[in-house]
Amino acid sequence: MIGFFLTRLFSALLVVFGVTLIVFLLLHLVPGDPVEVMLGEMAQPADREALRHALGLDLPLWQQVLNSFGQLLRFDFGQSLFTKQPIVEMLAERIPATVQLALAGLAVALVLAFPLGILAALNRGSRWDYGAMTFSLLGVSIPNFWMGPLLILFFSVMLGWFPVSGKEGFASLVLPALTLGTALAAILSRMIRATLIEVLGEDYIRTARAKGMSEAVVILRHALRNALLPTITLIGLQLGTLLAGAVITEAVFSWPGLGQLTIDSIHRRDYPVVQACILLISVTYVVVNTLTDLVYGWLDPRIRLAGRAS
């Protein structure tokens, strides 16, 4: 298990390094100059050069890369080019909101997906199955920028149950979590249905039934546990996406999360903020996926053994 963990850790560090480097290079290659954005067109050329020098943007690219990585290794993210606010402070303001929304969205997804997936698998070809899969199809098909305003119109404006947008108390979390969770539930429920149907056809399920076990025990203890493996992988991947910031949902609900900060900073070419955000996002992805792999390995000893053998 330790070897498995160390291998994963090493590849994770490589991924983080690679992503950060690629993002840095891409940001500097695309058109757009933070100095232009900061000073405007009417600035004097000398002022532009002075600011470019002050920000270190006049250095050769390789030197900027080295400086940037040196700072990141010291956990010194610097400050925003625009607001002059320390980036650590900016991230600290955003991360709790993002985590809150991601976990709430995931909770909604799990609460919806498991009953729907199990119901559809156990009643394959029935109205329950078609109903659940229709919901799933709708959830996958309706984009969040449409679902969000629909939920707002119904639950906020017509019924007056929840705030339209903003982050003020638990109530303001409900609609964004529903928006995020519904789409994720749709994907998960399809996965649970498909894997459960496959598992239910296995010999050991027939054996369990032949032994006289109750259907509930067969489903919950034997079938569902085995059907969980691919679902956990999917949950891990989706959680990584959610923690990276649900950009559209955050925009619709004015949710002050990491996704909005990243997008706004890209538009402004606020390089240090973008780099810090991307680093954080890639670390989050890697950590979540590494944890998923570890859980996967823990759940299924064949994976550990295969890793050792290879």
Added chain:
Amino acid sequence: MWLIVALCAALVAGCQPRDDGTWRFGLASAPLNLDPRFATDASSVRVNALIYERLVEFDAQSMPIPSLGAWDALTPTHYRVTLRTPRDVFHNGEPLTSRDVEATYRFVLDPVNSSPHRGALTIIDKIVAPNDEQVDFFLTAPDPIFPARLTLGIVPARLIASGHRFQNSPLGSGPFKFAERPDENRLRVIRSADNQPVEFITVKDPTVRVLKLLRGEIGMTQNDLQPELVRYLEDQGGIDVIRAPGTNFSYLGFNMQDPVLSRRGVREAIARGIDRNAIIQHMWGGAARRAGALLPPEHWAGTADVPNYDYDPEGARRLLKQAGYGADKPLKLTYKTSSDAFRVRLATIIQDQLKRIGIDIEIQSYDWATFYGDIKAGRFQLFSLSWVGVKSPDIFRYVFHSQSFPPEGANRGRFSDSHADYLIEAAEQGLSLEEQAHYYRLLQFYLSYQLPYVPLWFEDHVYAGRDGFRGYAIAPDGNFSALRDVLWVGKTHAD
């Protein structure tokens, strides 16, 4: 079960719009910088104008009028500003003196501080505050419109010296004082005259902003609403919608170094091929007015008599034929615009209209920084953009003078014309505003003929608010100064 019902009831009860007496104003983008020495984005400039006072304001003709101070031109290169009485005070109780004015302007002029406003003030040679009431500005050259440049929000000299972070803790002498900024999307200020709290809430999505207004979560909002949303709001009870002519100028720009577009006949064909009246009527819902020049007609240097190019598809086709294009040899052009959905829609309409006269347009939309970078670098044939908040006619130098190609200025189309240069320079050397206005008007006539831009329209300003609010008068430049006078006469503050 009962516990769940009770929880839901509590949740719902807690979800009614707050009625704590605070007025909430919806913004499309968050103010990025609350330090007036650095702020450039429209949202920051408008909010800062409430917190910090400036030496001058502007009237409906964009003429500077005294605000914190009145000026005298002692010589063409020496302006004396005298602060008004009774003396203004900062929100911390300190009196605002000429030392604060001097320190604010000195800070911006110091290249070390990299202020984006320095470029507009480099004509200042020296600033001297002989006493607490007066500031002398000495210029490097005569500049009759110099007072129009005195638009910096004044901050206390003592805090400048101590390196105070105005971005986090703004302190000015304006009609509103800073209260708190819980997060980037919320900014609370208090109206000094009656301690009325006002909260600016950033809601980027215009549809959501409208829904928030309908539910009473915000009481007012201004601009950045798509025309169909404005029409929807006008049909809703309990909402007042006010429109007012604006000065934001939209145009279609040409790359004058492009072999095709350097031909005036082709540019005129494009100008005649765009049905601006139809776009204004159907796309804008009438919330815009046709533009003939960069300055609106009511501007002190503007004119309503500039020849305009009416929609004339036959004439456009004839001009294209003269230029060697027709059904057998269609003209193909690329049109760059930002990725803003509304701008892309406008581009597709223009694409369709130009298709009818035989021009195939390929639309290329990019995120703002990429688009802007391409325009500045001259990587385009056609593009559309707007000039926002133009007050001073010296913008003509930045936009049309042959020495103003980027990065020296904003002559994005690389328009190079010796007569236009002469008119710009003659206007700048005019010793009176009348003389300057004369040359600037001649310039606008000349530009209308040369067509480095196709002037499209001036967008209206649109305010929407709960019908309990009274006295909101939209400023010509779209600032939020009306908040100084607005009153609530409804039942509750929230709805």
